[in-house]
Amino acid sequence: MVDLVSDVLAVSGVRGAIGARIEAGGAWATRVEDDAHVSLHAVTDGRATLTVAGDRPRELAEGDVVLLPVGVPHVLSSAPGLRAGPLDRRAFTHTEAVTLGTPPVHTRIVTMHYTCDRRSRTQVLESLPDLIHIGPGQSTPGLAGTVRLIGHELAHPQLAASAVLNSLVDVTLIQLVRAWLPTRPAGQRVGWLNALDDPIVLRAVHHIHARPALPWTIASLAAAAKVSRATLCRRFAATIGLAPAAYLTQWRLDLAARRLRTTRDPVAAIAAAVGYGTVPAFSRAFTRSHGQTPAHYRSRFRGSTAVGLDATALR
Known part of the structure; x- marks a missing residue:
């Protein structure tokens, strides 16, 4: 099953990269608007709240991973209802962390983003639901371990850190799909992924x-x-x-x-x-x-x- 998903991810030209690194403390909020990428957020330390229009605020804890499709604006914050300014787009290509709120830092989030060749008609990313939330209870050792490795590489960069991170970003997507597939409700079984059932x-x-x-x-x-x-x-x-x-x-x-x-x-x-x-x-x-x-x-x-x-x- 997973081999087929890997085939389709490869054929559809999926590419991943590290996006923004958020370090936050106190009261903070930021709005993420990305019309070009699928967004993945992994909480590597602390807690946060994810708010998407039309959905209830979701509490995120260390180890949580969420995936949102292209063009879904959302807010990451310390609590629901806080006024949020846009996340500086330079954060998606800058090597330094984006600091939000006030010291000390209690929350760390790594954002990853993915694109695909939209001319490919066999897709996985476009078959995914509007929100995937994998909590610690749903996570797999592979997903949790990969997120920890990313946090470690970012905190302690060494030789060939960029190459290691790029590989880990790709593996994170595979691990997330692996964790999600067995738990998805019937209403989310759409498109190409139906073949797996x-x-x-x-x-x-x-x-x-x-x-x-x-x-x-x-x-x-x-x-x-x-x-x-x-x-x-x-x-x-x-x-x-x-x-x-x-x-x-x-x-x-x-x-x-x-x-x-x-x-x-x-x-x-x-x-x-x-x-x-x-x-x-x-x-x-x-x-x-x-x-x-x-x-x-x-x-x-x-x-x-x-x-x-x-x-x-x-x-």
Whole structure:
């Protein structure tokens, strides 16, 4: 199950980075408005209150982790109802902590932010609910340990601290999804993540992800999943809202997009690896899906060193 989530996080180009580091004491409040990133806040010391419009204020304690989607303004504070000014956007790229309130410091919060390639149609981040709150009772040893390591690295920076932190930020997202998946209510089972709840669809998706270059048909995929073609099509439509053939095409083209972003492999090799017999057929399908040719898509990422999460490193 988690391997599939890792696959999709990698293919959708998810990238994470350390954001603001908040150190606060006394009465304090700050408003976070980020229209470009998914925000994750980890309380590494003390307590805080999270307020999101339309939701009750949530008390956060040491070890709590919350994830909010792109474009959801929210307030972090020492108590509900305090007047909050905007968090200085420079805090998201500055190496020093942002100090709020008055000494002494009682609360420390690390903010992480994540982006993804929105042209990828197979998404995890966009399938998540408006708020995920993992408290100490729901946390896993992996998530709690990763958050502690981040706090330690920030408090005691050593050689290659940036590389270590970047890796820990990526792992934090995986650990949070791992902790959340078994506890999510039925109302939050939406989009691609529905595949994880249906054993028939899950088997079929495993086969597609493991061998995308095979000449899959509805018949062969149904046989691999050990069900009839009608059952396979019905369950795909009910869970992820796509026909099996449509999901196969979507996954192949998202895989190809990732290789175009992150490798210098020839287009012909990429086309063959994702099940297309000719470059023209692949180019036509890719252009329909992504709105531009493979060559133009690749040129937009040329020179970029941010390649996103590596699925193999997350297993």
